[in-house]
Amino acid sequence: MTPLAGYLLLSAMLFAIGLAGALTRRNAILVLVGIELMLNAANLNFIAFWRFGSNPEALTGFMFVLFAIAVAAAEAAVGLALIIAIYRQYRTANVDQVEEMKG
């Protein structure tokens, strides 16, 4: 079986890719996708630590992932609704062009 480090490195890599996407993409949808990738990387960490931990029968890390999946789904729904509202107002989903509150 793969050691814990393999899963942690995969999760770190996914987090870095999601962070890079959220920081550099100009389209708001892709920024949200990057945030989803980061959340998923955290979920993978939870599951890996739960599986390799000393007491997996307590189900703590597992339950945390179930709740995190539900919260992330709610976040995605609200975030995409906001993007649609912004698109209606500005006719663009480009985060660089929505700069009304820029000082």
Next chain:
Amino acid sequence: MTPAFALIAILTIASAVAAMTFRNLVHCALAVALTFVGLAAAFLQLDAQFAGLAQILVYVGAVAILIVFTVLLTRGGEPGNDPVFSARWLTGAAVAVAVFGVVAGCVMASGFTNRDAGNAPEITVKQIGEALMTKFVLPLEVLGLLLTAAMIGAVIIAMKDAGRKTRVEDGGWKMEPANPPSSILHPPSSSGGKP
């Protein structure tokens, strides 16, 4: 490292990179769905069958479809030949690389991460249900409230301005007519917001 894990890792990372770099947004959405499938496979590898199947149901079944719908609804705003990355992409990429370096260094330096897993835990759906109804019942209720609020909020945010209530002289309320579709397609430039 088993071949199965190597395959899953390569699939997940390659599709994540593709999702973040493709120009066509529909391709990005399909690539991110593939990433979610890869993560579900990793969950299954870790003997978390319930979480893996929930991941497929929620992410591949719902979130990816939601992303595709949003891409299709915001079609007009796609960049033709504009760059897909922002002007200061180098800073963002450097931050991401630095974060990965720090996390990976910590993982490698830790002695804890070399341990092997014990026997696969026998987790049945019955046990999960019992835990949800006893130990985790308060978070479950809060989560139900949160999902309801998020659903109502998302519908209200994305809803069209279907007429605005205004106060009239005799104390009652009057509904203003909704915007005709033409004003949605071609908004007046004063309310466009973009200079």
